[in-house]
Amino acid sequence: MNSLIIALGIIKRTIGNRKGILLHILVPALVISALIGLMGDGGDDTAQVLYMNRDTGAAGSHLIKELGRNDSYRLSEAASESDIKEALLQRKAAAAFIIPPEFTDRLLKGSPAPVELSELTMSEASFALRMNIDHQVGLAAMQTAMLKTAGEPLERMPRVFEQTEKHQVTTKTSDLGLYSNASLGFVTGFLLMFLMGLVNTSVSAVIEDRKRNTMTRMFAAPVRSGEIALGNFLGSFLLGTLQIVVVLAVTKYAIGYRYGLPFWEHLLLLEFFLLAVIGISSSVAGFVRNSENLSAINAMIATPTCMLGGCFWPVAIMPEFMQKLSHFVPQSWAIEGIKRLASGQSIEELWMHLTVLALFAVVLLGLGSVVLKPGETDSA
Structure with missing residues (x-):
């Protein structure tokens, strides 16, 4: 119950008013949809x-x-x-x-x-x-x-x-699904970068709680640290899920971009990636003490991992040692999984990708629950 209250508090603070809905839901969805509409192969290409x-x-x-x-x-x-x-x-x-x-x-x-x-x-x-x-x-x-x-x-x-x-004797052309949309990798990269923005959002909320001594009062109250970590996790997860659903719905049904894979399987794979992203945000939140460092967080974590994971260019064009390093970031597993879904594989065949993303989430969320303690900020 305590975790649910904390989660609802995070959601209310983030999108509890018109400004929050505009900044965290509508604007990101419109920006990403515009980018996908400009560079993606979305409409009728005949x-x-x-x-x-x-x-x-x-x-x-x-x-x-x-x-x-x-x-x-x-x-x-x-x-x-x-x-x-x-x-x-x-x-x-x-x-x-x-x-x-x-x-x-x-x-x-x-x-x-x-x-x-x-x-x-x-x-x-x-x-x-x-x-x-x-x-x-x-x-x-x-x-x-x-x-x-x-x-x-x-x-x-x-x-x-x-x-x-x-044409009493005709031929039938079968689409074996061996090739996915050529722009799917770049479009997926945009989506993953959008989800990585949750790192700053979640870290900002935690830092604000720490600065206002809200987190100190939480730990002083009869609330276990696990409940606090779970509350932060649920709030970020529900908020991220809402953002993913809005973006996918707008790009798929309003813009008309053809992802080439089922909506719910696409959503499921992005949900697993979202878990890994929340794990990253939970881990970072335990170490950051000053909100002014948030821009540096994005530069040091989100951007390099997106580059290494293939959000900006295909992993195949990178040197061999960088291709091996890409397996240590969740973006590469998410992009490869989505491409395989678009190529005709079922979600059951992607058990390894889902498992690796889940392991990223478990390890990083575990680290985040350990280091997420109240403390003084640098500006205090």
Whole structure:
């Protein structure tokens, strides 16, 4: 009961008014969401491809239908060539193509008219489009040649196109989940740095209690030191959980960033990392005596561990000895775990990552409960 009272007191002091909610919940969520929205691959990344069909025959419309089946781009009809040029220059479209007026006639004669393809720069979408155009035109030419060989009238060509568009024999592409979102590591790094900010918040609250002799009165009262440590832990944990839920909800459902992993499993892994962060804050709180040193804490603990753990760049690009050192900070385990979840692994397969994060929490919280004693501040 005493621990719960202490926890509720921490929450009330932190977000018990409009200013606290704004500074500790809304502003961090909006800032991180803005960063993720700017650098993350959140929305619909399907490339836009414009087209104009000047052919009045069956081959032109058939080509449009077949090209539209490709998931590498999204087709949209353009009103004029000037619209195509403007869209390409403004990078609103990855590529564009124009089907010539005599496309069907020349195809039936055995010499298909070239489809005019325009692109500002080579891209995956434009390359896929070029390959698909060549394939479809070649397939239509082969079908025309087969009709001629069989002695069938070329007027039956539209019927052949109709049968082709039914795709009675199709292929199925399976996403094996072997690759996660390319920006997921950096986005996760932002989230972990945000959680590391709890170090300053928790330390600030403890220092304030020590400076105002609130902690001294706690220890003088019939309250065990374990209850005080548990109260500080519960308050920080509930506050951190609220912050995580808000940030994930805003980035996933409002911004539309595609993490590529289930919400609750993502939340669970971040909760384990939160435990480790609270352990760090509890340990630091027992040694810091002056609130002016809080900025130095962030410089000496949060920033270096985030750098070593892969929040700013992939761990794989660091020297081998630094890659080994990264296993001694919780950020690397959290980032790797989230990437594995996004790659298709289940939460049960990440038992090692969860266990290591839990060990970080147990060891550091144990240290924090030992050193968390009332004492004089440097400014006293």
